[in-house]
Amino acid sequence: MKNFTLLLVLLAVMISCSDEDNDGAKPTADFELTVTGESPNAELTINNLSSDATSYEWTFGAQTIIETSEEPEPENIIIDKAGKLYVTLRAKNSEGSDSKTDSIEIAGYSAIKTYTDITFGLNENSTYGRFYSFDTEQIYTANLINGENGSSIHIGFNSITTSMLRFVSPDNADDAGLAIPNATHTIVDNYQSSPVITVEEFDSMTNDSLLVDMTVTYDQDIFGSSTIPNMVFFELEDGRKGTIKAKELNSDNIVTDIKIQKY
Known part of the structure; x- marks a missing residue:
């Protein structure tokens, strides 16, 4: 009986403490x-x-x-x-x-994403890909692009000779040897004699302060080996802006670094 009474007292204390915690209030x-x-x-x-x-x-x-x-x-x-x-x-x-x-x-500016040593093939049948996706962060050869992943391709590359190089929009990728299904549109500016972002500024970029107010205008220009390193500017269909530094030209590929707005 004494143990039972003690148990009742303990239960009463526990209930009382619980009520005190929130007093039944939301x-x-x-x-x-x-x-x-x-x-x-x-x-x-x-x-x-x-x-x-x-x-x-x-x-x-x-x-x-x-x-x-x-x-x-x-x-x-x-x-x-x-x-x-x-x-x-x-x-x-x-x-x-x-x-x-x-x-x-x-306050401030927004983050950017940096991609280093992205290598595009000079030739249509190169083992190096000619199409890049910022969604998957992968480069694709033509045979890997289909109706399911076509909309995730953001930029392509085309070359005729080492003096006729250019990046292209996915919906204009027939110039790069492929008609991409569900292609998106990317505005590409391949060459500026006085780039709005220099190579040195590109290398030191840690945020999008140089990209946020940049206006990208589509051109049909090209660049060549004599202008490398060359700065290429682009704007994706979703509004994100970025720049490509074409930094090294080899016999069968071109090596680039890319910086793009994260948001």
């Missing part, structure tokens, strides 16, 4: 956001001001290194895209949940 989601530095290396700090919550679900904009978190106050969140960042918190307990979305403006 949670309130609330937080503050602050940013240190500028994109693409800005860091987000979160101050969680929620009440009566026992768990948390955070959702972040695509420009952060993490998309979700269940930590009360997630840490080490790096932002690599300039502009408005949205953050949503869903606070929960046994009585229900509450959500809040807030935003903060991120």
